[in-house]
Amino acid sequence: xxxxRFELSRTLARAALAAVGLAMVAAVAAGPARAADPIRIGLVxxxxxxxxxxxxxxxxxxxxxxDQLNAKGGLLGRPIELIKRDSKTKPDEGAKxxxxxxxxxxxxxxxxxxxxxxxxxxSAVSKELKTPFYSTIGNSQKANIEAFQPYFWQTxxxxxxxxxxxxxxxxxxxxxxxxxxxxFDYEWGHTxxxxxxxxxxxxxxxxxxADPLFPKIGESNMTSYITAALAQKPDVVYxxxxxxxxxxxxxxxxxxxxxxxxxxxxxxxxDTMQALAKDMPAKGVSxxxxxxxxxxxxxxxxxxxxxxxxxxxxxxPDDWATSSYDGLMYLAAAIEAAGGTDADKLMAAVxxxxxxxxxxxxxxxxxxxHLMNAPVYVGDVTTDSPYGFPIMKNVVRIDADKxxxxxxxxxxxxxxxx
Amino acid sequence: MLTVQIVNGLMEGMxxxxxxxxxxxxxxxxxxxxxxHGSLYMLGAFLTYxxxxxxxxxxxxxxxxAVLLGAVLAAAVGALFxxxxxxxxxxxxxxxxxxxxxxxxxxxxxxxRLVWGPNNVSVSMPDALAGAVQIGDSFFPTFQFAIFGAxxxxxxxMIAIIRFxxxxxxxxxxxxxxxxxxxxxxxxxxIFTATFAAGSFLAGLAGGLASPFGNVNYLxxxxxxxAAFIVVVIGGLGNLYGALAGAxxxxxxxxxxxxxxxxxxxxxIFLVMAAVLLVRSMGRRELQR
Numbered sequence: 001x002x003x004x005r006f007e008l009s010r011t012l013a014r015a016a017l018a019a020v021g022l023a024m025v026a027a028v029a030a031g032p033a034r035a036a037d038p039i040r041i042g043l044v045x046x047x048x049x050x051x052x053x054x055x056x057x058x059x060x061x062x063x064x065x066x067d068q069l070n071a072k073g074g075l076l077g078r079p080i081e082l083i084k085r086d087s088k089t090k091p092d093e094g095a096k097x098x099x100x101x102x103x104x105x106x107x108x109x110x111x112x113x114x115x116x117x118x119x120x121x122x123s124a125v126s127k128e129l130k131t132p133f134y135s136t137i138g139n140s141q142k143a144n145i146e147a148f149q150p151y152f153w154q155t156x157x158x159x160x161x162x163x164x165x166x167x168x169x170x171x172x173x174x175x176x177x178x179x180x181x182x183x184f185d186y187e188w189g190h191t192x193x194x195x196x197x198x199x200x201x202x203x204x205x206x207x208x209x210a211d212p213l214f215p216k217i218g219e220s221n222m223t224s225y226i227t228a229a230l231a232q233k234p235d236v237v238y239x240x241x242x243x244x245x246x247x248x249x250x251x252x253x254x255x256x257x258x259x260x261x262x263x264x265x266x267x268x269x270x271d272t273m274q275a276l277a278k279d280m281p282a283k284g285v286s287x288x289x290x291x292x293x294x295x296x297x298x299x300x301x302x303x304x305x306x307x308x309x310x311x312x313x314x315x316x317p318d319d320w321a322t323s324s325y326d327g328l329m330y331l332a333a334a335i336e337a338a339g340g341t342d343a344d345k346l347m348a349a350v351x352x353x354x355x356x357x358x359x360x361x362x363x364x365x366x367x368x369x370h371l372m373n374a375p376v377y378v379g380d381v382t383t384d385s386p387y388g389f390p391i392m393k394n395v396v397r398i399d400a401d402k403x404x405x406x407x408x409x410x411x412x413x414x415x416x417x418x
Numbered sequence: 419m420l421t422v423q424i425v426n427g428l429m430e431g432m433x434x435x436x437x438x439x440x441x442x443x444x445x446x447x448x449x450x451x452x453x454x455h456g457s458l459y460m461l462g463a464f465l466t467y468x469x470x471x472x473x474x475x476x477x478x479x480x481x482x483x484a485v486l487l488g489a490v491l492a493a494a495v496g497a498l499f500x501x502x503x504x505x506x507x508x509x510x511x512x513x514x515x516x517x518x519x520x521x522x523x524x525x526x527x528x529x530x531r532l533v534w535g536p537n538n539v540s541v542s543m544p545d546a547l548a549g550a551v552q553i554g555d556s557f558f559p560t561f562q563f564a565i566f567g568a569x570x571x572x573x574x575x576m577i578a579i580i581r582f583x584x585x586x587x588x589x590x591x592x593x594x595x596x597x598x599x600x601x602x603x604x605x606x607x608x609i610f611t612a613t614f615a616a617g618s619f620l621a622g623l624a625g626g627l628a629s630p631f632g633n634v635n636y637l638x639x640x641x642x643x644x645a646a647f648i649v650v651v652i653g654g655l656g657n658l659y660g661a662l663a664g665a666x667x668x669x670x671x672x673x674x675x676x677x678x679x680x681x682x683x684x685x686x687i688f689l690v691m692a693a694v695l696l697v698r699s700m701g702r703r704e705l706q707r
Contacts, residue, residue: 052536053635185684213676216684220632220641221430224423224673227556228680231419244538247633255543255559255631257550275538275633 038081039074039341041066041331042107044097044122045137049089050218051114053243053271054137057321058112059084060313065328068308075335083107089114091121098125098133108341109133109331114320116140116159116188126151130343132350136327137320140188144369145410146417151343153350153370155327155363156290161403163192165376166238166265166288167199168398171207176235176263178208182225183240185214192240210234215245222249226256239266246272251279259284268381270294271318273390278383280390285381287392291322291359292377294391302358316387323374326358330365330372369410373400422556423673429562431669432569433628437642438649438661439572440620446593446656447613449512450504453519456643457526458618462492462625463634464534467541476545485626489619495526496618500611508610523639531636541629561631568627572620573662580658589613593656648687652694 043062045055066082074080083105087094094113101107102125110126110133113119119138126133127149134153135143141158157165170179181196183189193212200207210232215225226249229237237258241249246266253259259281268287273280289295293316296302305325309317317325330350335341338349351367365372379395405413441455465488473487474480499522507515547564550557580586591599592609600606625638649668653660668687675683 050637052531052637053538056536211680213680214683218637218641220638220645221433222632223426223430223559223562224676224683227422227426227673228676230556231422244633244635244637247538247540248631251540251543251630251632252559255548255550255561257557271537275540277540279540279542 038079039076039335040081040083040105040107040109041328042098042101042105042110043082043084043112044087044094044101044110044118045084045112046089046094046114046118047084047086049087051089051118051137054114054320055112057271057318058114058137058324061309061317061321061325062111062328064309064312065325065332069332075332076340084112087113087118089118091115091117094118095121095125098122099129102129102131107131109346111136111327111331113138116142119143120147123147123149123152132343132346134327134331134350136324141191141405142187144371145405145413148369148414150370151347153347153365153372155330155365155372155374156323157374157376157400157403158371159188159191160195160405161374161400162267162288162290162376163195163240164199164403165378165398166192167196167203168402169286169288169378169396170196170236170238170265171200171203173236176207178210178232178234178236180210180229180232180234180237181212181240182229182237183212183214184217184219184242184245186217189214189217189240193238196238196240215241218243218245220244220248222252223256225249226253226258230256230258230261234262236263236265239264242267242269243272247275250276250281250285254279254281268392269319270316270322271320273381274316274318277389280381280383282383283380286379287381288398289377289379289392290319290374291326292319292392292395293317293322294385294387295377295379295395295397296322296358299358299360301356305358322358326363329357330355330363366404368407371404373404375399376403419677420674421554423677424670425553425558426562427670427673428666429558429566429669430673431666432566433624433631434645434649434668435662435665436565436569436572436624436627437621438646438653438665439576439658440617440624441646442650442653442656442658442661443576443620444614444617445650446658447589448504448508448610450515450519451512452614452617453516453643454499454522454526454639455617455621455646456639456641457523458492458496458621459625459642460530460634460636460638461495461526462488462622463541463629463638464530464539464625465491465622466626466629467534467539467634470541474544476542478544478546481544481630485623485629488626489622492622492625493615493619496621497611497615500614504614505607505610527636527639534636536636538633538635541634543630547630559631565627565631572623576658585612648691652691654698 047055066080070079085097098110110131113122113135114137116138119135123143132151134155136155139156139158141160143152144154144158181193183193197209213225263284265286268289293306333353333355334349337353338345351365355363357363376398377395379392381390382393383390385391444452466484469484469487473483547561549560551560588609649664650661653664671686671690672683675686
């Protein structure tokens with residue numbers, strides 16, 4: 001009796017085991033094809049640390065975009081899941097989190113980085129783990145040139161392009177004869193100043209270019225740099241600075257009478273204009289921008305984005321938000337074109353599609369350096385604005401074909417780096 | 419040009435002194451290295467940002483009221499922190515005290531971010547200080563002269579209090595010999611709380627005063643604390659006059675550095691700090707022999 005019962009329970013156990021096993025095999029087989037399996041986007045960004053103020057808009061815009069896509073049924077019938085991680089604006093932390101996102105959270109795509117240093121660190125992880133990664137804020141050209149790797153793409157004008165656009169703008173003012181270049185004392189600032197100077201020398205050989213000044217990043221007291229720049233009696237100061245340091249430069253410059261004596265050409269994004277509000281000088285500030293919403297309102301897609309953003313957050317989107325939303329929608333189009341998230345198929349789609357985005361109707365990514373043909377917007381800052389904070393007027397859209405380095409230039413730079 | 423940069427450096431130096439004075443005061447009495455000093459500075463700046471619209475429509479008096487009120491609130495936060503936390507760990511190893519003040523840095527930073535958000539904000543310059551003073555063919559911001567005046571006023575007040583009041587006598591006594599003060603039957607805890615509140619007041623005052631001259635955001639704390647530490651280390655920890663000299667020296671070195679070695683301006687300051695530390699420690703070794 002005992003044996004029989006034992007025999008019976010063993011049979012039952014075997015049957016149960018087999019059933020479970022079969023179910024598991026079935027589940028595994030069905031897994032990748034199952035409609036509800038989400039597409040996971042890992043966002044690594046300096047939510048805290050020096051990038052905090054910039055990343056705020058980025059995160060808001062990406063969350064809005066993901067919700068909009070999901071409301072339409074996701075991509076290819078799969079929902080999108082956004083997983084956020086705070087790199088604290090530290091390269092090693094960013095790389096560690098990117099690795100965890102890929103290995104533990106099984107994300108299909110990485111994005112988010114704001115600091116160029118973190119971007120390059122995450123790009124290295126993306127290369128190693130063969131996980132597609134795109135940047136919408138951090139824009140060191142290194143990721144497209146010397147440290148290029150096939151799973152990265154850039155949806156911004158990179159630093160060389162912005163500096164070239166600034167040089168075009170300065171060169172276009174025939175009455176400007178003397179310029180003082182200035183940049184934050186780190187990789188981006190130096191690259192920008194060097195590119196600006198080289199480009200300007202070609203465009204305007206007659207222009208006098210003073211020795212550049214390099215305040216530390218985020219410098220709280222710009223006064224010695226302001227007096228040193230003004231002592232050169234410049235017509236214009238080019239400043240590769242941004243955020244808090246730029247606000248310091250403008251407010252302190254204002255009390256030195258800077259804007260009565262010279263013009264300033266600098267990276268001028270919506271968040272800076274919102275922060276300065278009525279403290280912005282009425283004249284003398286010109287800027288180059290990445291995605292100023294007020295210039296894009298003629299595009300119905302951009303207008304719809306601005307309205308949805310305002311409805312959800314109660315504020316106008318800054319450049320970081322607008323360009324990050326544009327980057328997300330480019331990714332969405334690429335996933336649909338690739339028919340999935342397989343890394344190699346996705347990258348092939350990234351470099352072959354053309355997308356009607358917020359910044360134009362023919363956004364695409366070049367195949368040899370994975371750089372988007374993103375425009376740069378230049379114009380003069382005015383306090384005469386319908387939005388309650390300054391905007392830019394006389395805005396000229398400088399198309400990427402004027403600023404992107406050619407294939408030969410890129411190859412030369414790559415060869416020189418080796 | 420040389421004079422322009424020197425004047426400018428002195429102006430910047432005075433701003434640094436305003437920040438460093440409270441730090442060095444607290445260290446002098448309680449031997450606590452208060453990492454949260456920058457946080458109280460930031461709090462002063464944000465409170466000023468919040469209060470200015472209530473009191474001032476560009477008037478100088480309203481601005482002054484807002485700054486002072488902001489500083490008083492910062493002092494209250496400092497006093498509360500001292501009584502609730504620091505007081506319990508004066509006997510703990512110094513490292514422990516340092517870590518507790520770092521905890522305050524994190525708490526204040528998160529609270530500030532929660533209340534005012536992560537974006538930059540701007541405090542408007544009072545109208546009376548918005549212009550520039552012309553000296554020769556150079557312009558200097560009126561505002562900087564006002565800050566210089568405020569700095570001198572703070573120095574004078576601090577000297578007056580330290581020299582001529584009973585509180586000052588106790589302060590000096592506590593700085594010199596804590597044990598002796600206790601033996602004389604004076605409640606040390608009150609001295610410590612008062613000092614911490616006074617130091618926090620100075621931090622909040624500096625933050626409020628400097629706020630129209632630049633950007634205010636939740637990252638100000640760390641920006642400020644580094645500069646303040648450099649000044650205090652050069653001047654000698656706990657030494658008020660040293661802090662004044664150190665602050666003015668750092669300001670002038672920086673602005674002359676920008677003039678003569680534009681690419682090395684920041685390094686120069688650290689070189690001076692290293693040199694001061696080296697010379698001092700060698701001096702100490704001499705004494706020990």
